[in-house]
Amino acid sequence: MSEFSSFDALCSTLDGHEFDRPPALVANAHITGLGVARALAAHDVPVVALDRSGDGVAPASTAVTAAGRVTYPLDDREAFREDVEELVDRIGREAVAFGCMDEWVNAFAETRPDGVHLSFDADAAPTVLDKQELYASAERLGVPFPETYALDGVDPDEAADALGFPLVVKPARKREGEEVLGTNVVDVPDREAFDETVAAARDADIRVLAQEKVDVAVGEDRSLASYVPPRAATGERADPLAVVGNARVRHPRAFGTSCVVDVVEDATIREQALSMLTDAEYHGISESEFVYDTERGEHVLLDVNTRPWKWIGLPVAAGRNLPLAAYETAVGGEIDRARGPERASRWVYLRDFFAGLAGGETPNLLTGDQWRAIAGGRPADAGVTTGVFDSTDPGPTGRLLETEFSAREYYCSC
Incomplete structure (x- = not known):
């Protein structure tokens, strides 16, 4: 500590x-x-x-x-x-x-x-993180994504007319936009709100996109958590370390951050996500996020994060230590050190999960054995790994409680 x-x-x-x-x-x-x-x-x-x-x-x-x-x-x-x-x-x-x-x-x-x-990969990461570039790549590769208009190339009124209301506005570069707009996804109910959001972005010189508001099937999200190695001198690339995660529960329920994520099999998500990373010639850690569009009847791409994310502990517990693989590559070590036995296939962030349960908006997905294993400080005994809470490393849990019950507030939920 x-x-x-x-x-x-x-x-x-x-x-x-x-x-x-x-x-x-x-x-x-x-x-x-x-x-x-x-x-x-x-x-x-x-x-x-x-x-x-x-x-x-x-x-x-x-x-x-x-x-x-x-x-x-x-x-x-x-x-x-x-x-x-x-x-x-x-x-x-x-x-x-x-x-x-x-x-x-x-x-x-x-x-x-x-x-x-x-x-x-410092050369490819900024391009992948730019949603305008990302969706252009998805269109070229035939990977489904929500109807989207980049407002630096399309008249905002034309985009709004094509999409109808409600719609969402997203900054092309998430965190820069979030600092200006207060969020990385602005839910826009009408023309007045749309005009205000576009004007705020224009005044701050922030590129934004107008996007259809997808009818998302709650609990059916899919994300490929992966580490893609760089190409060897021969031009060959080693197999990626990857698992597909299903964000069963978010808090807030519809569009919040993940608080229960399970490892699942989904060959389509894996193939589409890896095709995007290959097209970008990206190597490194990434999370490729998809949601299930009930109207289309298929998953659509929302984002690719070329970095670790909140539930990075799940692939680690599932035997793919993505941070270690990235570290070993950077120092010329052995990526195989990052492969290990599966200790858990479910990740839980208890703070948000408890909040959802208390508010009545979150279903209790944990079994009795899982609750007892968590309470006993041995969640892996029931195939679970936890975010922050760890009985062998209690300092972060104490810090979380300090901020939860004080006026202090951390600037990022992840």
Whole structure:
């Protein structure tokens, strides 16, 4: 466990620590960052957690060697690069970067700090994360996606007339848009709201897309969680590590973040997702998100995240340690170390699951054996892995309770 420090204090901490192998720089330092840290620390990889806020849960984990503040890249990208390079200098050896939200991925990709190996394909990632580019690729490949209009090339009034109301507006680059619009998906009920949203985006020079509001079958989402290795010198690519996850429950129920996810078999989702990644020539960790459109009667692509995400612990527990695979590739190690036995096929984030149960909007999908195993601190005994809660690493749970019952609020739900 470490304390979240100021930048100067973090530098001093790193001055006094000797690393016997390249540490992982994990940003940001909340639920996703914690999942990455635990996946790496289980194989003796030291982790330095970075963020703009100390209220995330990851710094309280025994999986984190040191944690502290760096300049937030959306505030000052050049200062972010300088901070990271200073940290690497204090570490005294090269490090491996893991971006756990889009803005951190884009910052590492676009600034390329000296002394930092990236755990993802920095050339392809920004293009995949750009929804305008993503949907153009999906159309070319024949992968179904919602009817969408990029408003830098189509008159907004024409797009609205074609889609009808309600519709949704999405920023092409998620986190930059979220900082301006307050969310990465704006639910637009009418013309007045549409005009206001488009004007706000235009004033901030944010590219946005108008998209049909899909009639989503709740509980039928599919995502391919994968690590795609880079091509070898021969041009061949090793088999990806991948599992398909089904977000059975979200909180809030329809469009919130995942709180119960199961491993399922779905060859179509796997094939379509990998075709998108191959087309982009992307290698690294990614989550390809699909929802089931009841009107079309098929899954449609919503997003591809070229980074870890909230339930990154599920593929790890299912025997595919995606963060470790990315780390080993970055340092010239063996990807096979990332393959292991299946310990669990269900992931649960208890905080949101309890909230949904208490509000009556969430069905109780856990069996009695699963509840007892979780309460006993041994969820894997019943095929379950949990987000944040871990009886062998209680610090993050304590941090979550502190923020839950105080005025403090972390800036990202993941």
